[in-house]
Amino acid sequence: MNVEPVQNGYLMSKKYSFFIFGMLFLLYMFDYIDRMVVVSLFPYLKSDWGLSDTQCGLLVSTVYWSIVVFSFPIAVIVDRWSRKKTIGLMALVWSMATLACAFTTRFAHLFIARTVIGVGEAGYAPGGTAMISAIFPEKMRSMMVGLFTAALPLGSAIGIVLGGVIAAKFGWRHAFGIVALPGFIIAILFFFIRDYKTVELEKTVDATVELEKKVGVTGELEKTVGAAGGMKVVMSRLDLVRQFTRTPSLILTYIAFAGCMFVTAAYLSWLPSYFNRVYDIPMETAALKSSGVMILAIVGFPLGGFLTDRWRRTRMDARILFPAVTSFLTAVVFFSAFFFFTGSTQYYLMLLGGMLAAAFSPAAIAVTQDVVHPGLRATSYSFCVIFQNLLGSSLGPLFVGMVSDRWDLTAALTIVPVASLIAAVLFFIGSRFYLRDLARVEKVELSVEDS
Numbered sequence: 001m002n003v004e005p006v007q008n009g010y011l012m013s014k015k016y017s018f019f020i021f022g023m024l025f026l027l028y029m030f031d032y033i034d035r036m037v038v039v040s041l042f043p044y045l046k047s048d049w050g051l052s053d054t055q056c057g058l059l060v061s062t063v064y065w066s067i068v069v070f071s072f073p074i075a076v077i078v079d080r081w082s083r084k085k086t087i088g089l090m091a092l093v094w095s096m097a098t099l100a101c102a103f104t105t106r107f108a109h110l111f112i113a114r115t116v117i118g119v120g121e122a123g124y125a126p127g128g129t130a131m132i133s134a135i136f137p138e139k140m141r142s143m144m145v146g147l148f149t150a151a152l153p154l155g156s157a158i159g160i161v162l163g164g165v166i167a168a169k170f171g172w173r174h175a176f177g178i179v180a181l182p183g184f185i186i187a188i189l190f191f192f193i194r195d196y197k198t199v200e201l202e203k204t205v206d207a208t209v210e211l212e213k214k215v216g217v218t219g220e221l222e223k224t225v226g227a228a229g230g231m232k233v234v235m236s237r238l239d240l241v242r243q244f245t246r247t248p249s250l251i252l253t254y255i256a257f258a259g260c261m262f263v264t265a266a267y268l269s270w271l272p273s274y275f276n277r278v279y280d281i282p283m284e285t286a287a288l289k290s291s292g293v294m295i296l297a298i299v300g301f302p303l304g305g306f307l308t309d310r311w312r313r314t315r316m317d318a319r320i321l322f323p324a325v326t327s328f329l330t331a332v333v334f335f336s337a338f339f340f341f342t343g344s345t346q347y348y349l350m351l352l353g354g355m356l357a358a359a360f361s362p363a364a365i366a367v368t369q370d371v372v373h374p375g376l377r378a379t380s381y382s383f384c385v386i387f388q389n390l391l392g393s394s395l396g397p398l399f400v401g402m403v404s405d406r407w408d409l410t411a412a413l414t415i416v417p418v419a420s421l422i423a424a425v426l427f428f429i430g431s432r433f434y435l436r437d438l439a440r441v442e443k444v445e446l447s448v449e450d451s
Contacts, residue, residue, distance in 0.1 A: 009137025011196055011446055017135045020193055021144065023186065024128045025151050027091055030183040031121055032155025033162070034098040035063055037179050038114065039269050040163035040287040043276065044172040049107055053273075053409075057401030059114050060269045064394035066118025068386050074123030075382030078130060079375060084195045087127045091187030094120025098180035102173040123378070125385055130378035133369040134196045134446050139309065141369065142319060146305020146362030153297035153358060156268055160294075164272070164287035197447050199375030202232040203239060204442060235373070243372050244383060249320060249437045252430030253367045254387040259423030260327055260360050261392035262399075263334070266416045267293070267357075269397035271350075274409050289347070293354035304359030308366070317434045319367050323360035324427035330356040331420040338414040357420070364427070371437040374444040392419070 010017050038045075042056045078086045097116035104110040129145060136144045159179060166175040244250060271293060275286035304326065311318035330353055337349035365381065372380040396416070403412035 009139065011135045012194065012448055016194070020135060021132065021148070023190055023193060024087075024131060025148060026186050027087065027124065027183070027190065028128060028148060028151035029155040029158070030091075030179075030186060031094065031124055032152050033159035033179050034094055034117060034183060035121065035159070036060075036156040036268060037098075037159040037163040037175055038101075040160045040272055040283060041167055041172045041175060042273055043283050044167050045110075048172075051107060053401040053404050054398070055107060057269065057397040059111065060265070060397040061394040062111055062115045063118040063121065064265070064389035066115045067122045068390045068394065070119050070122035071126065071382040071385045071389070072379070075126040075378040075385075078123050078127040078378040080198060082195060082198075083127050083131050083378070084190055084193050086123060088187050088190040090120045090122070090124050090127075091183050091190065092120070095180050095183035095187065096120075098176055098183070102176035102180075122385075123382065126378040126381040129365055129369065129381045131196070133366075133377055134374075139312075142308040142312070142362045142366045143302065143305040145365045145369075146302040146308075149358075149361050149365065150298045150301040153294040153301070153354070157291035157294035157298075160272060160287045161284075161291050164284035168282075168284045194448060199373075199444055199446065201235045201240065201373065201375045202442075203235050203373070204232055240376070243376055244380070247371050247437045247440075248433040249430040250368065250371050250380070252426045252433075253320065253323075253364055254384050255391070256323065256327070256423040256426035256430065257361075257364050257384055258387045258390070258392035259419040259426070260323070260330075260357065260364075261388040262396040262419040263330065263416055264297075264357055264396070265393035266396035266400045266413070267334075267354075270400045270404075270409065270413060274413060277409060292347075293350050296351045296354040297358035300355035300358030301362060303355070305362030305366075307359075308363040316438070317431050319363040319370065320427055320431045320434045322363045324424050324431065326356050326359040327420050327424035327427060330360075331417040331424065334417040334420070335414065338410060360423075360427075367430075367434070371434070371441060373442045374446065 008014075012020075038059050042051075045051050045056065045059075074086065074090070094117045097113050097120055100113045100116070101110055104113055128148060132144050132148055133141055162179060163172075163175045166172075166178055271290040272283065272286045275281055275289050276283050279286075281289070304322065308318055308322045311322060315321070333349055333353040333356060337346045337353060341349060365384070368380045368384045369377050396419075400409070400412040400416065403415065
């Protein structure tokens, strides 16, 4: 395949860019299959080991806590070393950890194995997002990120359905073992793709001012003179810190993202149990019904990205306004579903809510790439991952489990949409700073690594 830089905004040939995208998509899908298969196994684990709902929630939450701890250091490796090598190694780790879950004999062992899954997955989303942001035209960023993140609900749905079916036929241990295998294959293949060259962490400054500052300073200032008389200088640690601490739209996006993921993780983890308990249907049927909500999320991700990119043609801050709108609608729809309705009407609202809850993500992720130095894109999204997992995904399932143990599952799921409402407000506030932050971003030309 031709992988040399080409025109129309693609870093590599269009065909090869989509080939890499396909590999990234498959890995993300298997990532979430391995992560969410445990959800449909809750009734079996409760029966075999006598686990509480809180303990079941912990089996999901520990993955996110592990991601919180390791996401930043791994993302730094992604940005400064190699996207493809880091991603391949991570996929091998999470696949082996999923396989290890099949051989556990008590809660503590399963909890540790699930924690290691999080270690493997820690830098995948930042690494994959950085690659997509680099190899595709900037005008397609939201749409391609939307297609990429569609792997999240697809993998979750497949994992939950497969878990329920396999556990019912062969036992819950086989569910872990079977879903672990495909990740090994894709991980090994990923080592052989082409990557883009690591971006130097430099900024452009006024050449005259910088040369004046050089007078009397010991040592040579690292620099390259730009075509317009500007000078490229190596960014200091303070410059790197300021990339994140002095970008309000970025910080608000991180926190708002957490609110949205609180809602998503809560419903992903507990909808199968909700249908099983409230409607008294078998767990494999409940898992299949829950997957319908996730299938609508598969539509929501690319649709949200497409609509955002279209809106951005006429309004440059659309990437942060669009999540504000969809987060508000998500809160209204899910609260109405659990507070006012039951039966088929409730389920139809859940389907709509699943699509709306996913639609915010492509635009919000694109914001984390838009307003930072191109050499810090994986690092930027790693901070988003830390926020969304620490304040969102890890707390959502645990919150529902704790409220369910004290009151009931319906009450817990009715309260959850408040987090989405808070996210909508934060996205809207962030939109007031987005254009200013975007204008300050360093312009860097990317290139493909040598053969």
